[in-house]
Amino acid sequence: MQTDNRPLSPHLQVYKPQLTSVMSIAHRITGVGLSAGVLLLIYWLVAAASGPDAYATARSLLGGFLGQLVLMAFTFALFYHLCNGIRHLFWDAGKGLELQTTYLSGYLALGAGIALTVIVWIVAYTAGGA
Amino acid sequence: MSYRTPVKQALGLGSAKYGVQHWWVQRVTAVALVPLVVWFAFGVAVHAGADYETVRAWIGSPITAVLFIALIAITCHHMQLGLQVVIEDYVHARGPQIATIVLVKFVSAILALAGIFAVLRIALGG
Numbered sequence: 001m002q003t004d005n006r007p008l009s010p011h012l013q014v015y016k017p018q019l020t021s022v023m024s025i026a027h028r029i030t031g032v033g034l035s036a037g038v039l040l041l042i043y044w045l046v047a048a049a050s051g052p053d054a055y056a057t058a059r060s061l062l063g064g065f066l067g068q069l070v071l072m073a074f075t076f077a078l079f080y081h082l083c084n085g086i087r088h089l090f091w092d093a094g095k096g097l098e099l100q101t102t103y104l105s106g107y108l109a110l111g112a113g114i115a116l117t118v119i120v121w122i123v124a125y126t127a128g129g130a
Numbered sequence: 131m132s133y134r135t136p137v138k139q140a141l142g143l144g145s146a147k148y149g150v151q152h153w154w155v156q157r158v159t160a161v162a163l164v165p166l167v168v169w170f171a172f173g174v175a176v177h178a179g180a181d182y183e184t185v186r187a188w189i190g191s192p193i194t195a196v197l198f199i200a201l202i203a204i205t206c207h208h209m210q211l212g213l214q215v216v217i218e219d220y221v222h223a224r225g226p227q228i229a230t231i232v233l234v235k236f237v238s239a240i241l242a243l244a245g246i247f248a249v250l251r252i253a254l255g256g
Contacts, residue, residue, distance in 0.1 A: 010240050028216060031209075031212050031216075032212075032213065032216060035209050035213060036210070038205060038206065038241060038243065039211055041202075041245065042202075042241050042244050042245040042248070045189070045198075045202075045244075045245050045249060045252075046244055046245070046248045047250075048182070048185055048186055048189060048248065048252060049247075049248035049251040049252050051233040054183060055182045055185070056182070059182075063178075063179075074173065078171065079171070081237075082163070082164060082167055082168075085160050085164075086164065088160075089157065089160065089161065091155060116168075116171075120171050120172060120175045121175070123172060123175040123176060124174075124175040124176075124178035125178075127175070127176050128175050128176050128177060128178030128179050128180070129178065129179035129180075
């Protein structure tokens with residue numbers, strides 16, 4: 001069966017980026033990125049289990065300016081993936097698929113992701129004394 | 131004469147290879163991770179500036195240790211399921227695709243075991 005002469009649908013780059021499409025690919029990008037966050041979490045736990053010296057190294061690495069910046073990025077990726085993931089779960093249940101609702105839930109997920117990130121870091125700087 | 135029917139094309143050999151198991155487990159782990167991740171993020175934030183002994187006392191307390199183990203196991207499972215789909219989408223050559231997926235599964239399992247072992251060591255003393 002010859003298939004190489006069939007017309008192809010226009011590819012991704014001809015479409016204007018929209019909130020819905022950008023948030024969709026961002027879900028995947030944050031998901032892949034968070035795998036590196038898992039690596040960091042396991043490193044932190046292993047360091048805490050290894051002894052005071054290993055933990056001091058991990059603490060200075062993650063607690064420094066650059067470390068905190070990286071952790072902030074991971075915090076947002078985590079909460080974005082979480083909030084947008086809940087949006088996906090509603091879609092999986094067949095709810096909220098109308099165009100208007102997808103935009104509303106999109107802004108809601110994005111806003112909640114940012115808000116949770118800010119709140120966690122306020123907690124870290126006040127209650128945690130980071 | 132052959133008794134084989136076209137059904138062999140559908141049973142475990144179609145393009146999907148399996149049913150909805152992968153999709154379903156991805157969702158179930160996602161639901162489980164919602165409360166766990168919120169607990170984890172705020173728990174770590176509260177202990178952001180804490181010293182070695184305080185952090186170990188927190189990780190090692192029974193409830194925290196169990197929640198950490200659940201978080202690690204479910205996160206690593208959710209992670210390897212997600213990465214598998216990404217690899218299936220972007221790595222087209224069959225050989226490298228299978229090799230990468232197997233590698234991801236092995237690394238995810240080792241990470242989960244390392245994390246769980248670390249929590250148990252802190253909790254049970256050592």
